[in-house]
Amino acid sequence: MPIEWDLLFFLIIAAVTIIAAVAVIWSKEIVRSVVWLTLTFLCVGLVYIFLNAEYLAMIQITIYVGAVAVLMLFGIMLTKRRLLGGNRDE
């Protein structure tokens, strides 16, 4: 039976997107949440390539990974009192 590679890769990427999206609200550490959110953005960009919208995919990666994720991390790190976890002094 011939395998439909496009469908297979789409299913893999879609599964990664959903798992990453769940992990955003699942993880305790807020910086890790942003990392998972960035993975979601990247995978959505890859799905755009499957829809023959390469331009949209590039813009998605430039804006969301290059700008939005960096701004989120920047904001978190500016406002957070401790670097990592809770059991460590300043």
Add this chain to the structure above:
Amino acid sequence: MVDIIGAIVGWIGFHGVQHWLGTPGVLNFVTILIVGLIVFIVGMLVSITLIWQERKELGRLMDRRGTQVGPIGLFQNFADALKVLVKEHIVPEAADSLVYNVAPVLIIGISLLMFVTIPYSPGFYMSNSQLGVLLTFALFGIVPFAVLLGGWASNNKYTLIGGMRAAAQTIAYEVPLLLSVVGVIILAGSLNFFDIVQWQQDNVWLIVPMIIGALVFTISMIAELERVPFDLPEAEAELVEGWQTEYGGMRFGLIMMSEYARGFVGASLFTLLFLGGWDMPSFLNFVPDGIWFLLKMFIVFGIIIWIRGAMPRIRTDQILNLGWKRLLPLASLNIAIAIVFKTLGWL
């Protein structure tokens, strides 16, 4: 070579394997693998040469000798690579071990992925995408994110400050960098590297009408590459080694290597967008295209090294002022000039 393998496979008697190896799909896959390997090796060799060029030229600028091992110091980098290769890999106890290990993979992988988008000559390239310029800048945009992550995950005061400075710097230079390229895209009418170079061959090198854009692009690109005068994330006088303080062994070596890989891509971008790529005077046609491209690229990188030797480091608030109050208006002016040229039909 392929005949010998075919003969051996036929002699053993795997006729099914023989037919499968000859199918177009397998041949296509193997071809892509070999081309990718060649582009990777050439890119790495050029990057190592750039490290050698930097150390030699900086030595000349500082009135010392630079690298010493081998003829004219060419083997110094290989000796250094061997040295960092045998070092132990240490994860700090208080670090976030997952993110700490993922961040350098992201940085090095993205830096090496950028080799794919750079064409050396009309016959030597990996990809010929209609969106090549955009793809390169999209990949460039991921690096500061990984830097910030690595700085945070090391769980050290200095690395965190280095990562934050990388983020602040990104906010300052990313917008002028992208806007300075818009003028080139307006005049050339394409996002494909081959179309842009072809337009420059037909008309004029874009550094002539777009001189302001070339200036803004150079300054923003030096900030993008995190080199002196904009090396705030690893200001070694204030922050030990900045965001990469906690990384040791081959990870440190590969992170340094990937900086020069990005330096190669940045200098190549300037060459392709403003200096006409492999374009040459017609009476020098006997020199191959790829040599011209690499020659221009080395000259551009030499100028970047010269700037490093001549300039002091800039402050964080100064880089924000520079990015938003100086470079952004200049980039907008550059776009206005491009639109005037395009609408009046001068170019």
